[in-house]
Amino acid sequence: MIADPRIQKLVTLKTIAEMLNQSGGLTPELLSGVLEKLLALSGLTSGWILFIEETAFECASDFALPPALMAFDKAPMRCGSCWCVDRFRDGRLNRAVNILNCKRIEDAEENDWGDTQGITHHATVPLRSGDRKYGVLNVAAPGKVHFNDEELALLEGVAYQIGGAIERMRLYAAEQQRAALFAKLGVFSRTLSAAVATGRGDDERPPSRDLSAAAPGGAPASVSGRAVDAADSTADEDLEDPPCRLYPQAAVLIGEHFEWPFAALLTTEGETLTVRTVYANGRVTYADAAIPLADAPWLREAAQGRAHSVKPAEDAAALGALPELGGILSELHYLLAAPIPSGSARDAGLLLVGDKHGRKPDCAQGEVVEALGEHLAVVFEGAELEYNRRELARLTERNRLARDLHDSVSQMLFSLSMTAKGVESLLGREATAEALASVRDMQSLAQHALREMRALIMQLRPAGLEAGLATALAAYGAKLGLHITTRVTGLSTLPRTAEEALWRIGQEALNNVRKHAGCAEAEVHLQLLADTAVLRVSDRGAGIASGAAKDGSLGLSTMRERAQALGGRLTIAPSPGGGTAVEATVPLRHGPLSPRS
Template identity: 50%
Template sequence: MGTIVEQTTVGIAKGEKSAMSEEVGMQEMVTLKTIAETLNTSNDLNLMLDTVVGKLLELTGLTAGWMFLINERGEYTCVSDYNLPPALLRKDKEPMRTGTCWCVNRFKDGQLNHAVNIINCKRLEDAVEFQWGDTHNITHHATVPLRSGEKMLGLLNVAAPAKEHFSDSELALLQGVAYQIGSAIERMRLYRAEQRRADLYAKLGEFSTALGLAVNECNNSGAFSIKVVQLLGQHYDWPFATIIQQRNGVYTVQAAYTGGIVQTLPRATLSLEAENHMNRVINSHRATSLSALEIAEIFTLCEPDQVMNSLTFGIAAPLPYHTPGETGVLVIGIGTAGPAQADREVLEALAEHITASWESLKLAENRRELARMEERNRLARDLHDSVNQILFSLSLTAKGAESMLSDSEKLHLAAEAMKDIRDLSQSALKEMRALIMQLRPAGLEAGLLHALQEYGTSQGLQVVMNRMGMRSLPRNIEEALWRIGQEALNNVRKHAGVSTAEVILKLNDHEVMLTVTDHGIGGTNRPKASSGSSLGLSIMKERAQSLGGNLEIVSSSSKGTTVTAVIPLPFESV
């Protein structure tokens, strides 16, 4: 009889245990089902995570939870939290944004592959030690890795007051929930990435159309760079964009868009560290990510500082111009979210469009220059065939009339007037020939110095030539120096009061320097020689500046006048 009772009791106990196990299993199924339904209610990642953490705590009887997403560089972000104790809420949740802890370190080291109990949470220990506030008697938590397949995404932490241990079944349930959350996060990331890619490429078409129309409005590289960053700011949500120009190994920030403002910084050169970053980008031939530190090294010259300080990532793409020795880099800055693959792809496409527009601008400049040369040649021919011939005829006629009047027995009063007419016509003829030579530069085929010497001789000057260095000059630079040298020699003839001048041409790998010196009247005694309002001097300066160079004029009464033009040279490929 006793045995029967005992067997009956054991059977009841086993039945109750089986019923309890079944009830627990059902509860776990309900939890997983509810979490799955919650994960499918929204495509907003932050809203979804907040909702699912709250639902998980409600179903498991826990009270607090938080979630970290951790990127490839080990940088973590608390993307969701629920019912945190006051100690962890201080200073806008500073304990959840800074510092480190055991679970994050183990994740970075690749040693956290499944749900585990965490003994003594480091963040809560610090809260107690530094008296940050009430911890709600929470000292321990369970930590569960978030993953999608083999991709590790972050951590889910859950806790309750006075709970120091999680059973294997609880950890298994949390692990199952973490798998669901990880899959949902990756799904949303892919959805957002595709949505952003579609948006970026749609804006790429609008940007390209606007850039194509704007190229016709730009007459130099500086205006082009300003227009590019302005259009980038109008069409894209990147808080920062800039174009950096590299010429002969020197990097300068051409223009920048930051804080809704377009800045022009043509003389702002980069630091050595920033130049190294740019060289790395150019040598990679593709879009390259930049860290917050690299962004800071590159753009310390840009304002406002608050915009630059908010940039945590950047992407740089090379602009492979076809001009020898000249390249560019297009750089964008990105805020808190890391650079997406779509941003890199679109930036590379933008770089190609900008490069094509740049080449189109250069071709347009070349066409305009050819048109100007053809017009100057036409004008030179017309002047030679009309005015020049008339002046020559006038000079001969005046000379003949002067001879007839001088042969008379009594010197005619008009003879002196005829002599004046002949002198004036010869002077005008000389000026006209000089003007024709300026319009149509003949002799450059034999070299710049030879052409200037021939020109000086035609103006009655004895010109001493000196050359330092050897290399070829681009046609546009050679012609600009020819025009500058002509005007300088004209000024010597007209204003210096001497018949000699010295021309020095210095060449190196980076720049060309042309110097025209005379030892005649200088300083304030020289008419118009140092006047900024002089048309000739203004044109000389404009020619030098249009090629990125500068013109300097030094004049004194004791040493004469020196005109120096310095123009940077493109890299000369061998």
């Protein structure tokens, strides 16, 4: 037994330091042993250590608590608030202090939870390492209402040792977590890149914008395809931009490879943030819900910056207001956002993940989410380049085919027409009327075939479309023998997929005017709004039969399918001035339009 109290304190501090430097980790058992040594040295009886986060705290360890604080499986140590926790969070607890009374003891006495063993007060000291603080150390004894400076100094010395041990072990755990997360990132990157390289990103199509249920066993739902008519060779690729086709697959793979219960891919378009794909609890949702960036400045900061941003889920009011996200967000503690940068004209995207753990996500998670966003950006850019390469190859092939048709079939039909006309002139002097009629029929058929072939060539390579959709439709109408009046309002730029779809819808509408309207005049009105384009082709002819617009011929069905393939709609109704009006409305963004009542 060491007689000198000072030597005894030094030995005890040395013993505590040796305990805290064990390699087994900062376990509750280890901290309980530290508390036991400290209490024996100081002559106190009870102690507890609280680790405190911004929105939560936990009792990391305790020793010899009075029965009142152990009631209901130590509920008084897990719930509620107190002076030391409040002062720690607002930055006023910077050194060891006396606590006048313990609120947890007061609550236990008020609710008659058990014997307090005469404890009414405790001393508290912050656990810190440098500028970082982790929680508090509290000690108490029956009847003790004041702690002198020497006792507080001893508590601070032990608290610094505990704080230093916490810092070392947190750093070690963070490095282990960082290594594990980056290993998962490597597997995710290889999986997504392999999927894109093998064409799954092009072949898999998202289902309807409703919830897609997970497969049995927790596997994410597969992404189903849309049946495409063989004649519509470009329909599957023209529906959406390449990144949009990859959003669902990327969200599913994030859910497969990481432990985040929530992940969402968003895009920024001007001052609007749009939720594209959400992965939550093994399910994929296609939300297409819009949020003004002004309502979520922390997301604006993440989207426009190069670093991640963390926010308590309960403070993300702008996201919680969305029906698609409100349910899952109520289960999360923190949201972590990172940019998906874009090197092209496309607006930057945003990756948002959620964490159910009470602790604030550390730097390791932030770094991984940033790296994940950068990798997604590379994959999306690569997919877009590959998509453009295929588009260029397809357009080159179309032009080649159009030239071949013009140089071969079209020329032969023209020669047939000229030959028939020559035969007619030769036979006109001597041939019978029947022979002349047959030759005239041959000439008529050849001229009709020539007109049809030229129309097919125009559909393969829309001449004049570079001058604008309305101009190209006016030229096409003129070739059909129609007088076309055009009107264009708005200044938005039409994406190529929307322009080509509207071009073909307009072609069919003008063909119907020539065949069925009984008039030679039509009006083409193109209205370009901020997020939609409306093409209206109207005439003052005989009108459309009742029910025909709903039942529809093959041509009407094709027009409707083209509009719906882009998330738009087609309406056919009587024109106010008489006749028929065909109106196609398609979105210029990625979301579908709300159906008309």
